[in-house]
Amino acid sequence: MPFVEQRGSKHRVKWWAGEYLDSGKKKYESESGFDDYDSAYDYGLDREYEVRHGTHLRKSSGDLLFKDYSLPVWLPDQDLRPSSLKTYQSMIKGQINPQWGRRRVGEIDIPEYIAWRNQLNQKAAAGELSRTYVTDILMVFSMMMSDAVERYKLRKTVPMPPATPRRGKYVKKPRKVKKPLAMAPVYQLAVNAYVVWGFTGWAYIWHAAFAGMRPAEMYGLQKQYSSPNWPDTEPDGKLRQDAQERYAKTPATRVQYQHQWVNGRMALVDPKYDSHRTLVLPPFLAKIHEEQAAAHASPWLFPAMNGGPLLGTRFEQSYWHPIRDGSPAREARRDYARPAIPAVKEFAELPIYRLRHWMKECLDEEGHSEVAVETRMGHELAGVKGLYSNLTLKMEADIIESQQERWDGFQRAAGGLWMPPVPSSLPVDLSTEGESQLKGPDGLPLY
Template sequence: MPHIEWRGSKCRVKWWAGEYLPNGRKKYETQGGFEDEQVALNFGLDREHDVRHGTFVRSDKAVVLMREYCWAWHEAQELRPASLKSYKSIINSQIIPYWGNRRVSEIDAFEYDAWRKAVKGRAQRGEISDTYAEDIIGVFRLLMADAVTRYQYRTTSPVPPKQPHRGKYRKKKRAKKRPLEMGTLYQLATNAYMVWGFTGWVYIWHAAFTGMRPAEMYGLERIFTYPSWPASDPDRDRCRDSVERYAGVGPMPAVRVEHQYQWVGGEKTLVEPKYESSRTLVLPPFLAQMHQELAASHDSRWTFRSILGGDLLGARFDRDYWAPIRGGAEERTLRKDFLRPAIPAVEVMEGKPIYLLRHGHKEWLDEDGHSRIATESRMGHEVAGVEGLYGNVTPKMELRIMETLQVRWDEFVGRPGGLWLPPSPKPLPVDGS
């Protein structure tokens, strides 16, 4: 039962907060400033009701500002470095500037709806992408959900449960995509050779014929790449099993996707692939031959070196590599060690990210009729439900993938008139990194 006491012309109410002090005594909360005892008593009864039903917010938590809560929440998350970096950016640039001076406990549904509408409006006007708008709203949703269920800063979330059929329907804008044609890929690879030498030539074909993510290719080490792998695998048990499967009778050359290379706290760090999608990818014979030649051209730890011989994570890839490969570049004549002819633009790839080569790989697997479990596993995706539980990628499935990819290459290079192919590689200059 709440306790009422007068202090001068005002009274205050004291009630048990449902917690105990270190000495074992009950911990009480108080609220003053009442002029009527019944009003104060009702206030205390309401608080005790909240305590009994688990909806009470302690007074010290009720005054916490969003700017304090957001960073405490971010610090508590156990996520991959890329996700933490993305959340940090959204909190710093989008959440705190708008909500930072507000108490976590006082944000209501009307305010959230107005803010959400404003964020969506920015996307509709083209100020931010639809995906980024959804990311902003998604981070706020997580903040509010945890404020209720984990940290008890409020009793309910101002963000309603997802209701996909509520409100005016707006079709999501999707970038227009073209099927990945071999001719387009060939021009990209030829441009990459002019920008980056034989490494660039192999890089483009490898991206399109394996579907690896860019960060996975940055972190692809020689020991996990054909022809060294699987014999060079440091995991002895996996090495034994992989040698039997990929280098035994009817060998299937392959690479092992074991890491991705990212900046973590300002340091270059090998971390697990996205979604913990470590996997083995068989290579069509033509690509395996390219890797043999590439491996013989250098002794770097990395399969794909930068132009100066270091790792790709330290290079400005989008600006110095992908931009001229995709968009073309003028002739270079000033420096003898970096002479380069003019590079033609690949018009169908104008403004497009290199990630589309991965999308194209998925299209090819679907066109060739591979099973869903084989396709999604190769892409580094987990198949949910019973299908994923019982599914398994067999050697026969991998062999068929290898064969269909090789057919795609053979049909292209076997066209009348033939194609230019680069000569055997020469060692690139190194910068000591």
């Protein structure tokens, strides 16, 4: 039973916390400041009820500072990929700890959370933070608070208010509108990439546009997992045998890894969502792969300009931006000069990820099955549809046929396009090839 004693004009109550001291004696907790005996006694009874039913939180639990909980306790317990851990750590250090780090975990309440959430939303509205970034910050904080309640028993409830039914007029969330893309801008990107990066750039753009691999997956694509070497070079014996039977007459590339920084070092890790998959290649892309693989000695299919891994470069600034945004002519510097590169206005401000999305748009437009498209993208279909679906050889053959027809149709409509010469491992000067050869489907110069 709780014990109540009077302290001056107030009352204090003590109750057994359900634990024992090292000496074997019962450990008691107390609370002061009650105006009368009954309220103090009732408070003690409530705490003892919680102890009996296993819902009691030690009074000292919520005293843990948030900064001593977030990174030292919570983050190491998360079973996440290295890239996700790095992202979470960045959000905690940059946004969450500066707000809550010096507060006790058990003190954070709903009004304070709402005020912080509104502050973040205002920054998003003003363009100081992206809307997606704000959503991710709130998601991580919500997970931390949920774990503080359920896993670590540091507080009884979360400080996020419960969801309430929507009221008022429905307002559709803004969504960036994607403009349809034709083949000509993709071709110009490939030409620009050849100027910047040699045949590797040419191959990289077409692979991104027709294989649809994620950038980190392309960074980690090795020759042994790419046509024409794979599947004969597949180290897994069972997978090699199955793939040799299935793809005996069909060029294919295996998505086995992505290349990422892990604890400050480059590492090959599993693809996002463990989306290991095999991508069949249309004949034109298979030929580009074969030429690319024979053009250099690097184990990477798409090596950087210095022959090393792309992960070690400033890809956005040194590769993608001049390919996308163009670049003025450059005089000979070290090994080569570079002619002026035209901007591709259809890709203005867009990430290279847009090529992956373009591939999906093309496949959807051509009427391929959802399972074929999503499998090629590295996605899983949810629910019963995903459980009973299966990627068949006919589906893969249809993708090859439609992609090859898209390539051939563009070539026919253009009436002759510039194509790169024998692969070169270094960027080359295209000025001697004649700008008039860069023609679009209407037969006129592209840019």
